[in-house]
Amino acid sequence: LQRKRVFKIPVLDLLRLAILEVILASKDDCLVAGDLCSSDESCSPRLRTLRQCVAGNGSMKLGPGARSQCANAMSALLSSPLHDCQCKRGMKKEKNCLSIYWSLHQSIIHGLKLVESYPYETVQRTPSELTAQIPFCHSDIGMATVNRCLAAAKACNVDDLCQKLRTEYVSACIKPTPKSGLCNQGKCNKALRRFFDRVPADYTHELLFCPCTDTACAERRRQTIVPSCSYETAEKPSCFTQMRICNADLVCRSRLAQFQHACEPSESSSHGCKQGTHRDCLLAYTGLIGSTVTPNYVDNSTSSVAPWCSCSASGSHKEECDHFLGYFTNNSCLQNALNAFGSESQQPGTPSPPSFLTPTLDSTENR
Numbered sequence: 001l002q003r004k005r006v007f008k009i010p011v012l013d014l015l016r017l018a019i020l021e022v023i024l025a026s027k028d029d030c031l032v033a034g035d036l037c038s039s040d041e042s043c044s045p046r047l048r049t050l051r052q053c054v055a056g057n058g059s060m061k062l063g064p065g066a067r068s069q070c071a072n073a074m075s076a077l078l079s080s081p082l083h084d085c086q087c088k089r090g091m092k093k094e095k096n097c098l099s100i101y102w103s104l105h106q107s108i109i110h111g112l113k114l115v116e117s118y119p120y121e122t123v124q125r126t127p128s129e130l131t132a133q134i135p136f137c138h139s140d141i142g143m144a145t146v147n148r149c150l151a152a153a154k155a156c157n158v159d160d161l162c163q164k165l166r167t168e169y170v171s172a173c174i175k176p177t178p179k180s181g182l183c184n185q186g187k188c189n190k191a192l193r194r195f196f197d198r199v200p201a202d203y204t205h206e207l208l209f210c211p212c213t214d215t216a217c218a219e220r221r222r223q224t225i226v227p228s229c230s231y232e233t234a235e236k237p238s239c240f241t242q243m244r245i246c247n248a249d250l251v252c253r254s255r256l257a258q259f260q261h262a263c264e265p266s267e268s269s270s271h272g273c274k275q276g277t278h279r280d281c282l283l284a285y286t287g288l289i290g291s292t293v294t295p296n297y298v299d300n301s302t303s304s305v306a307p308w309c310s311c312s313a314s315g316s317h318k319e320e321c322d323h324f325l326g327y328f329t330n331n332s333c334l335q336n337a338l339n340a341f342g343s344e345s346q347q348p349g350t351p352s353p354p355s356f357l358t359p360t361l362d363s364t365e366n367r
Ligand SMILES: *[C@@H]1O[C@H](CO)[C@@H](O)[C@H](O)[C@H]1NC(C)=O
Pocket: 056, 057
């Protein structure tokens, strides 16, 4: 009996180690990390404790005894795979994954410092050869004189996933409901989220951030996400209210946190961003499309972006409101990312193509 035991333990440990290594190698997914933790008899109760700690408004309301229990649970979990797990945008059970992520990271809010982190992986599961297949390169004969936004739409049409999900959101966003005659905003936004979460950024970024030199092009680009259905209302709501609604939703709040992290401006950095690359910032930006705080181009004469809201009547929350809005309207990282996207892969001085103002529907684009 004794011998058996001695034999069993190392095997189990090795197995656990192997599982752990697989998870670590593939950059932990919080669902997997959560499952692994739940099947571990020392990890499991700690996660349960921590979830209780952050439930509602968390440990602020707990007594000193409970608070130290929460702190203990958290510091123990720091050495588990939960520690730096993240989620994938649009993944199955995204909410479950995010709730595991925030059980650890919400604790920061309650004064327990954790390493700086953010909810979503920035690496997309995109085959690297994909980029080579997309005909955006200006050296292609004739491409230099073609509207790059139009080229992006055509490239999307020849990719099955891009074509399918784009058609889905366009039809969801332009279809009037029999009852009101208006579009179904909820369905439109859901379809937009699917598009920007599932279609590789190589396609979506070209469609949304393609450079424009005239108003027709810029208007068409602004129409990409069908503003009349996805967010426009007669009156602009308060940004502060929008922000609160967003923060009450696990997914929206995570997208916003990701955006604020990835697009954090920095004066001392040459590219304007404190954390990551321009691409990370743009990727986080598209994560907000289809949410309560959907950003878009504000007009057809600039490349300024903002969510559809205003801080003019935000009263005592004016400062907080301006700070939120400024992240879109006065942000060197985001603005550089938007501007650089156009110039990085295009020769300067290419003549502006004849204006196309085509609706976002697919059928009209190939004419
Ligand atoms: C959490 O606290 C905020 C104020 O900080 C309060 O408005 C809200 O109602 C609280 N929520 C719960 C679930 O207790």
